[in-house]
Amino acid sequence: MKKIVVVGAVGGGATVAGQIRFYDKDAKITVFDRDSTMSYAACGTPYVIGGVIEDTESLLMADPEQFKEKRNIDVWLEHEVMEINRAEKSVLVKNLKTGECFHEPYDFLILSPGGSAMVPALDGLASTDHFVLRSFGDMERIMSYIEQTQPSSCAVSGAGFIGIEMAENLKNLGLHVQMVHKSSHVMSILDPDISNQVLAELKSNGVVVHTNSVITKADQKELLLSTGQKLHADFLILSTGLKPNTELAEKAGLPIGETGGIITNEFMQTADPSIYALGDASENTDFVTGGAKRVPLASPAHRQAFIAAQHLTGHAIPKTGLLGTSIVKVFALDVAMTGLNERSLIEKGLLYETVLLKGNSNAGYYPDHSEITLKVHFNPETRKILGAQCIGSKGVDKRIDVLATAMYAGLAIEDLQALELCYAPPYSSPKDPINMVGYKAISNQKGTNA
Incomplete structure (x- = not known):
């Protein structure tokens, strides 16, 4: 029976513990977190403060009692892991309420310590x-x-x-x-x-x-x-800014990368194969360049939790790199992005061209439509998409999600014109803005007006 210890009980930590239990019914899983709450929706906190989300408790996804009852996972809140003894494969844990310290052994250790505000x-x-x-x-x-x-x-x-x-x-x-x-x-x-x-x-x-x-x-x-x-x-x-909480890993001699995160391989393992790291404190790879990348967002943390849990339970699924796909609401506007921006492309010395499209989110004659700006960077030689941004009041997430999928699939920018995307006047146009980016790229390549 495997003994698994998880450090951190929010997004990545709680998720990886639950995933491991799903694939391994017998493992003994113990989770420690120095906070007084676990598994809460951190991304919703600004909207609770602003009164948009009225029920504060709705952000709490689970508590230790539920984890024990439903998943047979022990969660100890207000318990901080102070040290890792890699030779003995144990951690030193401090009960923050009583000051008591004790050692907890592990076969596998998963670090999901998050980050701290600077x-x-x-x-x-x-x-x-x-x-x-x-x-x-x-x-x-x-x-x-x-x-x-x-x-x-x-x-x-x-x-x-x-x-x-x-x-x-x-x-x-x-x-x-x-x-x-x-x-x-x-x-x-x-x-x-x-x-x-x-x-x-x-x-x-x-x-x-x-x-x-x-x-x-x-x-x-x-x-x-x-x-x-x-x-x-x-x-x-x-x-x-956010500082990744890597002190525990550093004291244990685990290498820290150029982004400030704990270096991991394609299965989220650190330099010590019995220790995994995920979430805000882990360093991963950039999907486009293959270089170091750290993305302190919820979606990558959940994906990394899945990869670590799969590998730990004998089902190796390597990660494919990060795009940093993200979105934010700014009053009436939504703005989303994926991949590399212009500054990164220039700093990395990458060859690129850009298609800039200004159009409508859906049929212009339909009462509820929004002007959107869609900007897509691509390699003029390979024609592969390098990054994209979109801003408007409607349909922004849809376009960036399609482009992120196209990047993972390795589509050329011209391939966007061939995508058969759903259409009805409230949602799009017969030629979606995504299609129009593909058409425009073809026209620009031929030296004609799009």
Whole structure:
């Protein structure tokens, strides 16, 4: 009987434990997490804060009692794994309530420790009410603060995924929201022309955005920017990046990669074949380039959990690399992406061309349609798709999902014109925007107008 220990009980950890039990009915599975909640939908926390999701408990997918009863898996919350003894194949665990420490043996160890919000060393930060959003407890603290103090304004530092979602949800609560972002473009993962549309949407909804700026000093409700400008904010949300929790792996001598994650092979094994790593703290490979890539999102973590569980139970299914497919809601707009952006293509010295299509999400004569911008990068020699972005109010996810599938399938950009996609006026056009990208690529190759 295998003895399996899992570190981390949120998305990746809880999923891999459940997957292993599905394929191995006899293994002894024990999960440790230093938090007080497990298996919660972290991606939903901004929307609970904003009141879009009214039932806070709906984010809790399971608890230790359910895991024990339904899956015969032992989950110990508020228990932190302090050390890994690879020679003895055991972990040192600390009960955070009592301070008691004990050793837990394992045959296989799975690390899913997640990541921690990066908090800048900001002068005067302690004098300012400030929060990060990385856990269920963080969400509860923000909600409690808003309920008790009834603030009228907030500053959000960082305009990435969480920063954008928090800005929208705090604005929906009626707060005056200002964003501070060190780059010249919000959502720096996007190409500048797509990012500019996100910026315009933020501004049109009353969010004040300060780009090319960082907060250099905090003095209670006054924030000083690197530009010399001063902002007033009742509280501050820090969304300036994520640091993978690799300390445990580092102390155990497991190699850390160039992205800061624990290096894994195609089966999510670390340099120690009896130890796997997945989720935010694991380093994987880029589907397009084959280089190192780390994608701290829920979907890759769930896929990695499946791969690790399959391999551990004798069914080897190698991972195929990461595209970083993702989407975010920005008030009335949706923006999604997959693969490489222009900056990455240039930095890696890759040859590329771009098809830019502006059209409608569905039939223009149908009352409910949206203008969308679809941007697709491809290799002009191999014709393989390298990356794509899409923005609009409808049908954005559909287009990027099709393109991500096309990339995994190895389709050439011209092949997009041949895809038989569903059509009715409320949903698309006889020639979907995806088809039109393929037609346009053919026209451009022939030197004619699309």
